[in-house]
Amino acid sequence: MGGSSHDKSVDVTRESLFRELKPHAGYKVRDIFGSIIDIPVTLFRVHVVDKVRTPYPYYHKRYNRVPTVDQCLTDDFACLEEADQQYRRDRLVDMNIVRILR
Numbered sequence: 812m813g814g815s816s817h818d819k820s821v822d823v824t825r826e827s828l829f830r831e832l833k834p835h836a837g838y839k840v841r842d843i844f845g846s847i848i849d850i851p852v853t854l855f856r857v858h859v860v861d862k863v864r865t866p867y868p869y870y871h872k873r874y875n876r877v878p879t880v881d882q883c884l885t886d887d888f889a890c891l892e893e894a895d896q897q898y899r900r901d902r903l904v905d906m907n908i909v910r911i912l913r
Contacts, residue, residue, distance in 0.1 A: 874897065874900065876897070877890070877893040877894055877897050878890060878894060879894055879897075879898075880894045880895070880898070882894075
């Protein structure tokens with residue numbers, strides 16, 4: 812029961828600890844086979860699928876920006892009403908953002 816496996820000392824030098832590690836050959840093989848599979852699939856998606864695919868529907872209504880109240884003429888009631896509606900929408904969005912952040 813001499814414990815011969817523990818009698819050996821390992822000399823670790825600074826050079827052996829900080830030497831540049833060479834990547835394992837398996838990583839290069841994996842990258843090559845990954846490229847062989849990935850490149851044709853990506854090209855097919857970009858040149859065929861994306862051109863055939865219709866745009867994804869956007870379900871939220873988008874409003875064009877209108878002039879603000881201070882930019883409207885005093886007798887332009889339509890502009891004033893649209894600016895007021897836009898202000899209310901912006902305020903509602905800001906309130907929801909603040910509610911989420913709390």
